Amino acid sequence: xxxxxxxxxxxxxxxxxxxxxxxxxxxxxxxxxxxxxxxxxxxxxxxxxxxxxxxxxxxxxxxxxxxxxxxxxxxxxxxxxxxxxxxxxxxxxxxxxxxxxxxxxxxxxxxxxxxxxxxxxxxxxxxxxxxxxxxxxxxxxxxxxxxxxxxxxxxxxxxxxxxx
Amino acid sequence: xxxxxxxxxxxxxxxxxxxxxxxxxxxxxxxxxxxxxxxxxxxxxxxxxxxxxxxxxxxxxxxxxxxxxxxxxxxxxxxxxxxxxxxxxxxxxxxxxxxxxxxxxxxxxxxxxxxxxxxxxxxxxxxxxxxxxxxxxxxxxxxxxxxxxxxxxxxxxxxxxxxxxxxxxxxxxxxxxxxxxxxxxxxxxxxxxxxxxxxxxxxxxxxxxxxxxxxxxxxxxxxxxxxxxxxxxxxxxxxxxxxxxxxxxxxxxxxxxxxxxxxxxxxxxxxxxxxxxxxxxxxxxxxxxxxxxxxxxxxxxxxxxxxxxxxxxxxxxxxxxxxxxxxxxxxxxxxxxxxxxxxxxxxxxxxxxxxxxxxxxxxxxxxxxxxxxxxxxxxxxxxxxxxxxxxxxxxxxxxxxxxxxxxxxxxxxxxxx
Numbered sequence: 001x002x003x004x005x006x007x008x009x010x011x012x013x014x015x016x017x018x019x020x021x022x023x024x025x026x027x028x029x030x031x032x033x034x035x036x037x038x039x040x041x042x043x044x045x046x047x048x049x050x051x052x053x054x055x056x057x058x059x060x061x062x063x064x065x066x067x068x069x070x071x072x073x074x075x076x077x078x079x080x081x082x083x084x085x086x087x088x089x090x091x092x093x094x095x096x097x098x099x100x101x102x103x104x105x106x107x108x109x110x111x112x113x114x115x116x117x118x119x120x121x122x123x124x125x126x127x128x129x130x131x132x133x134x135x136x137x138x139x140x141x142x143x144x145x146x147x148x149x150x151x152x153x154x155x156x157x158x159x160x161x162x163x164x
Numbered sequence: 165x166x167x168x169x170x171x172x173x174x175x176x177x178x179x180x181x182x183x184x185x186x187x188x189x190x191x192x193x194x195x196x197x198x199x200x201x202x203x204x205x206x207x208x209x210x211x212x213x214x215x216x217x218x219x220x221x222x223x224x225x226x227x228x229x230x231x232x233x234x235x236x237x238x239x240x241x242x243x244x245x246x247x248x249x250x251x252x253x254x255x256x257x258x259x260x261x262x263x264x265x266x267x268x269x270x271x272x273x274x275x276x277x278x279x280x281x282x283x284x285x286x287x288x289x290x291x292x293x294x295x296x297x298x299x300x301x302x303x304x305x306x307x308x309x310x311x312x313x314x315x316x317x318x319x320x321x322x323x324x325x326x327x328x329x330x331x332x333x334x335x336x337x338x339x340x341x342x343x344x345x346x347x348x349x350x351x352x353x354x355x356x357x358x359x360x361x362x363x364x365x366x367x368x369x370x371x372x373x374x375x376x377x378x379x380x381x382x383x384x385x386x387x388x389x390x391x392x393x394x395x396x397x398x399x400x401x402x403x404x405x406x407x408x409x410x411x412x413x414x415x416x417x418x419x420x421x422x423x424x425x426x427x428x429x430x431x432x433x434x435x436x437x438x439x440x441x442x443x444x445x446x447x448x449x450x451x452x453x454x455x456x457x458x459x460x461x462x463x464x465x466x467x468x469x470x471x472x473x474x475x476x477x478x479x480x481x482x483x484x485x486x487x488x489x490x491x492x493x494x495x496x497x498x499x500x501x502x503x504x505x506x507x508x509x510x511x512x513x514x515x516x517x518x519x520x521x522x523x524x525x526x527x528x529x530x531x532x533x534x535x536x537x538x539x540x541x542x543x544x545x546x547x548x549x550x551x552x553x554x555x556x557x558x559x560x561x562x563x564x565x566x567x568x569x570x571x572x573x574x575x576x577x578x579x580x581x
Contacts, residue, residue, distance in 0.1 A: 011348065011438055015546040019553070020526040023230065024237040027203050027244070039553045059349040062382065063546060064525075065284040067204055067300035087382055088353050089284055093300035141187050141314060151302050155212045155310070161189050163314055 002127060003051035003079050005113040007106075008040060010057035014069040014090060016040055017061070026068055033075040050077030053117070055109045057083065061090025061101075070094045080117050082106050082124070095142050098150035104135035119146065140164060166413025168320040169387040170355040173295040173410075177278045184319045184417070193277040193294075195307040196224040198264050199231070200525070201282035201300070203241045206248045208305035218311035220253035224272075226264035227257065231520035234528040254308075262493025262519035265289065265461045269372060270495055274398070274406035275390035280307040285461045285543060287378045290356075291371035292397070293390035293410045298379060318355040318384050319419040321346070325362040327426035332578035334471070335370030336463060336541065336561035338362070338424065339377040340432040344442025346422060352382030354419065357412060362426040363388065368397040369467035376462045377543045380439045431577055433539075434559035437547040451558065451574040455538040456487040457550075458509075458565045459517070460524045463541035464492025466499045468562040473505035475566035475580040481513035482572030487565075488530040489514045490522035514569070526550045532557075539568045 017037055025032040037044045054073060060083035061069060070093040073081060080100040084107075094101040100119055109115065113128040122137045138146070141163045148154040155161070167175065168184070175181050177191040197205045202225050209217075217223045225245050230238040242259075249256045257267050264281060265288035273279055275293035279286060282304035289296025299313070307313045325338055343350070356378050363371070371388050378386025388394075389411040398407045431445040458464075458472055469489070481487050489509050491497035497519050500506045506516060517523075523530030524542040532538055532555035540550070545557035560568070563577035570580070 013546045015544075015549050019548050021531075021548070021551065023200060023525065023527050024235045026200065027237065027241050039548055059352065059382065062348060063284065063544060065201060065282055065286075065298045065300050067201065067282075067302060070300070071204075085349060085352060087349075088384060089298055089300060089379075092303060096300060096302040139187070139316075151306060152208055152211050155306055159213075161306070161310060161312060161314055163189070164187065 001051045001079060002114050002116045003053050004049065005053050005055045005109045005111060005115055006048065007109065007111045008054060008056040011059050011062060012040065012056055013063035014061055014066050015063055017069040018066065018072050029071060029075060032068060033072040036072045036076050045076055048076050048078065051079045052077065053080055053082055053115060054078050055082045055106050057106065058085045060086050062087035065089045067093045070097050070099055074099045095145045096151040098146060100146060102135055104133055108133050165417060166415035168355065168416040168418065169357050169389065169410065169412045170295060170318055170320055170385060173276055173278065174315065174317050176276065182317050184317050186317045187314060188317060189312050190278055190315050191312050192280050192307045194222045194268065194272055194279045195304055196226060196264055196268065197282035197301065197304045198226040198228050199242060199245060200229045201304065202245045204301035205282055205305040206245060208302050209309055212305065212309065214309040217252045217254055217308045221255065223254040223308050225249045225254055225256050226267070227259045228263045228520045229525055230527055231259040231518065260494060260518050262496070263461045263464065263521055265376065266464060266492035266496065270401050270493060275394060275408050275410045280304060280313055284379045285376050287383070287386050288372050288376040288461055290375035290378060290386040291368060291388050292394055293388055295385055297385050318353060320355040320357050321351055322418040322421045323356055323358050323424065324360040324421060325358065325424045325426050326360040327362060329362060329426045330429065331581050332431055332563055333429045334561045334563065335366060335373040337429050337432040339374045340434055340442055340559065341424060341429055342422065343377065343381050343440050346381055348380060348438060348440040349382045351378065354383050356381065356383045356386045358386065358388050364391065367467060368393060369465040372465065373462055380543055431561060431564050433564065433574065434545055436545055436556040436558065439545055439559065445564065445576045448574050452537060453485055453539045453568050453573055454536045455530060455532065456485060456565050456569040457523055457530060457538055457540035457542065458487065458562055459490030459492065459522055460542040461492065462543040463562050464490060464496060466496055466503065468541065469500040469505040469509065470503065472562045472566035473508035475563060475577060476512040476569065477508050479512055479570050481569045485569055485572045487514040487569040488517060488523060490517040490529065491519045493519050523550055539565055539574055541565050
């Protein structure tokens with residue numbers, strides 16, 4: 001599915017993605033998700049459309065372990081997060097919630113480019129610029145978690161970790 | 165070929181030899197969550213269809229973030245977590261008991277353990293020689309119900325710190341200096357392993373400060389070999405039986421080695437809004453401070469309060485500055501009361517909060533307003549972390565915090581020592 005690019009810089013922390021001041025909304029995810037990235041881009045939740053992409057620089061998702069950061073991205077209909085690098089807890093949290101986190105050269109994308117992600121093929125097509133950007137294939141364990149619909153679905157099915 | 169600490173500990177928990185780069189399913193000795201991540205973890209457990217946890221004695225629900233709760237929504241979350249813990253026979257460390265990482269370091273963590281916590285600063289346990297790492301609610305939920313987790317065995321960056329620490333320089337300055345050197349992403353997906361004569365003589369409080377901030381360099385874990393200092397900590401916590409000697413093999417393979425000459429270190433500060441925006445006290449210039457915050461999982465221990473009390477003894481906090489102090493645990497609170505450190509801090513004008521995460525998360529007990537500046541001993545200074553996105557957080561040692569409280573601007577502690 002095609003989607004639009006929303007660009008962000010380096011070192012976007014989980015505090016940026018969903019600030020601690022909304023701690024009290026963590027058990028009210030629809031309300032919490034309205035505050036996604038609001039310091040970086042006020043009103044972001046109203047601007048995004050289902051299937052859009054967050055495209056960022058280095059070390060996206062650093063900081064707190066709050067899985068709510070990955071969840072509010074997913075709840076806002078974001079199809080995947082592309083970044084030059086990810087912080088590790090956030091990276092796991094994305095896949096655990098069925099949200100692809102793709103490491104690639106994001107300098108090749110501009111705001112509002114329309115792109116399409118092919119996770120299995122390891123490529124992104126930039127329809128606006130007629131470019132194909134390849135990325136290193138996901139580790140098998142991440143592919144498995146994604147194809148099972150996230151880690152909860154996996155464990156629900158197997159009552160165990162059967163990832164490889 | 166020899167093994168790093170990470171390879172040794174993980175191999176023991178996979179029951180076969182695993183090496184850096186391999187992905188393995190690893191047995192978990194201790195799994196915990198706190199009130200910010202716990203309600204989601206409980207919902208994940210329920211979604212997975214589990215009604216029990218794998219080992220209730222080694223499953224702990226901490227109430228440390230909203231402790232005590234400042235909002236009814238969070239009180240409801242607390243009730244939800246307590247009910248689940250009760251139904252499953254899991255352990256509860258309730259409001260007032262302290263920060264998860266501090267409490268498990270006191271009561272649970274031992275060298276060679278694998279510890280999984282739904283809180284990024286779980287890596288604090290690395291100070292005791294445990295493979296302790298932070299995860300999200302789902303991974304913690306899986307660890308709680310299956311007693312295992314999948315992990316990639318990390319490559320290790322060896323950090324060698326040598327030489328005598330100058331007066332006024334502490335564990336906090338070492339870790340801030342390191343993060344400035346390798347960046348906030350310099351340890352991503354890696355283990356940090358600390359060694360060298362400075363580390364060998366560093367007390368447990370300083371080691372915990374360093375291990376706590378391993379995640380601020382992106383690392384999975386910040387590991388210390390266990391030694392006589394580990395043993396004396398476990399003795400002090402009345403669990404001498406939990407000691408075992410654990411060190412890396414001399415021929416272990418490291419991704420790289422970072423050398424730090426302790427003698428050259430100065431009091432060090434992380435400036436807004438990134439933890440790797442590092443300056444020494446000599447470079448900081450005039451920075452007026454509205455609030456000084458002493459405590460948190462990084463520097464909320466007895467030794468931290470003693471350092472601050474030594475500097476503040478007989479002095480008053482600057483009239484334009486407030487100082488908030490939050491003990492890391494009930495034990496620290498009692499120790500610092502009996503020791504007199506808290507009395508000194510209160511006499512100088514500080515406000516003491518109940519044990520917990522306090523203001524660090526921007527939830528309560530010292531939330532910053534527009535334009536306000538805070539010098540905090542906490543591990544993190546992201547924009548808006550402590551309240552307003554228009555506030556500014558500087559990070560430094562308890563000594564810098566105390567000197568800053570006296571002068572009302574970021575100050576050099578060395579002249580008070």
